[in-house]
Amino acid sequence: MARPNTGIWLIGARGGVAATTIVGLAALKKDLIAPTGLVSALPQFAGLPFAAWGDFLVGGHEIREARLSGEAMGLATESRAIDAGLIVQVEAELDEIDQRIRPGTVHKVGPTIAAMASTRVPSEEPPREAIARLKNDVSRFAESHALEHVIVVNVASTEPPVDPSRLPPAWTELKRTLDRPDDCLLPASSLYAIAALELGCSYINFTPSLGSSPAAIDELARTCGARHMGCDGKTGETLMKSVLAPMFQHRNLRVMSWVGHNIFGNMDGRVLNDPANKQTKVASKDHLLAEILGYRPQTLVSIEYIESLGDWKTAWDHIHFTGFLGTPMTLQFIWQGCDSLLAAPLVLDLVRFTDLARRRGETGLLRFLASFFKSPYGVSEHSFVRQFQALESWAERVES
Numbered sequence: 001m002a003r004p005n006t007g008i009w010l011i012g013a014r015g016g017v018a019a020t021t022i023v024g025l026a027a028l029k030k031d032l033i034a035p036t037g038l039v040s041a042l043p044q045f046a047g048l049p050f051a052a053w054g055d056f057l058v059g060g061h062e063i064r065e066a067r068l069s070g071e072a073m074g075l076a077t078e079s080r081a082i083d084a085g086l087i088v089q090v091e092a093e094l095d096e097i098d099q100r101i102r103p104g105t106v107h108k109v110g111p112t113i114a115a116m117a118s119t120r121v122p123s124e125e126p127p128r129e130a131i132a133r134l135k136n137d138v139s140r141f142a143e144s145h146a147l148e149h150v151i152v153v154n155v156a157s158t159e160p161p162v163d164p165s166r167l168p169p170a171w172t173e174l175k176r177t178l179d180r181p182d183d184c185l186l187p188a189s190s191l192y193a194i195a196a197l198e199l200g201c202s203y204i205n206f207t208p209s210l211g212s213s214p215a216a217i218d219e220l221a222r223t224c225g226a227r228h229m230g231c232d233g234k235t236g237e238t239l240m241k242s243v244l245a246p247m248f249q250h251r252n253l254r255v256m257s258w259v260g261h262n263i264f265g266n267m268d269g270r271v272l273n274d275p276a277n278k279q280t281k282v283a284s285k286d287h288l289l290a291e292i293l294g295y296r297p298q299t300l301v302s303i304e305y306i307e308s309l310g311d312w313k314t315a316w317d318h319i320h321f322t323g324f325l326g327t328p329m330t331l332q333f334i335w336q337g338c339d340s341l342l343a344a345p346l347v348l349d350l351v352r353f354t355d356l357a358r359r360r361g362e363t364g365l366l367r368f369l370a371s372f373f374k375s376p377y378g379v380s381e382h383s384f385v386r387q388f389q390a391l392e393s394w395a396e397r398v399e400s
Contacts, residue, residue, distance in 0.1 A: 012156030013060025026090035061104035079310035205230025237315035
């Protein structure tokens with residue numbers, strides 16, 4: 001077997017999405033599972049020179065004390081989402097990866113997330129020092145395993161919102177605030193992004209947290225010849241919105257109201273039970289309807305923590321629209337899926353596409369990845385079909 005040459009560094013490395021991603025990657029390396037759910041395994045991408053699964057090595061940052069195999073087994077025994085026998089077959093790999101997970105940072109993550117942190121995580125650490133420590137962890141990971149490149153993927157819990165208008169627009173100005181903890185508004189997700197991009201690593205923000213979205217951090221990415229993209233993986237209810245909303249638009253049916261009610265019981269649900277953290281997620285889920293339809297119907301998005309559901313997320317949507325002769329009509333749907341299993345294959349896809357883009361010399365925003373996100377950076381098109389066509393067009397250029 002060839003030696004791995006590309007690192008996957010997961011932020012929130014022992015959470016449900018990360019654990020499922022790691023189990024899936026280990027199983028793919030051993031040919032224990034089919035690539036169901038992987039976009040990169042579709043026929044139209046078969047000609048792309050993707051890295052093999054064995055080319056990737058995993059490490060990460062985490063703020064909680066936990067054991068990776070224990071988190072994965074919880075998805076089997078509590079949520080009944082993964083075959084426990086599969087986890088047993090890759091347990092050695094999980095234990096090995098556990099040794100490569102380092103303490104993260106809790107800078108401005110909000111009290112709900114900070115309360116989960118172990119004593120190994122510095123509670124009061126200036127932003128500049130946090131970035132230096134995070135960079136050192138990633139550098140040592142890359143150097144000790146002779147990795148050619150590291151792709152940092154943020155799959156941590158959702159942070160409280162930050163008003164981008166309060167941030168300096170230029171990197172030189174934003175950089176100065178790192179030395180003034182009281183003036184630095186950047187949360188942990190952005191510190192991870194800065195650490196990654198300053199090292200020339202790729203950064204993918206799979207969460208709705210601020211991450212690399214500020215213009216100043218995009219400037220940093222381009223200056224360092226790095227690449228980034230986000231935000232908020234599009235896995236369930238919002239995916240349905242991005243498919244159904246264009247249908248109403250193309251049939252000239254006017255949507256009067258769209259209500260979405262989400263319930264789930266995993267750790268992400270517990271974090272989103274905090275109104276501040278929930279605000280960030282709701283904003284990410286609610287904005288695309290107006291942008292697709294061209295007008296703003298009445299909307300409501302609710303997210304509720306129901307502990308007994310575990311990782312199984314249920315979304316019920318009620319769409320009230322006007323048809324011919326002004327007759328009101330209704331469409332309702334229920335989406336139920338395992339949150340972590342919907343997200344994990346997309347994380348692996350993003351890593352494969354990002355790695356290929358890097359080998360092609362692409363830097364800055366990877367806009368062709370828009371179909372993977374609820375709020376894609378630098379992209380105004382929110383129709384899933386058109387976003388996916390952009391991905392296919394990029395693939396055709398790679399093959400030509």
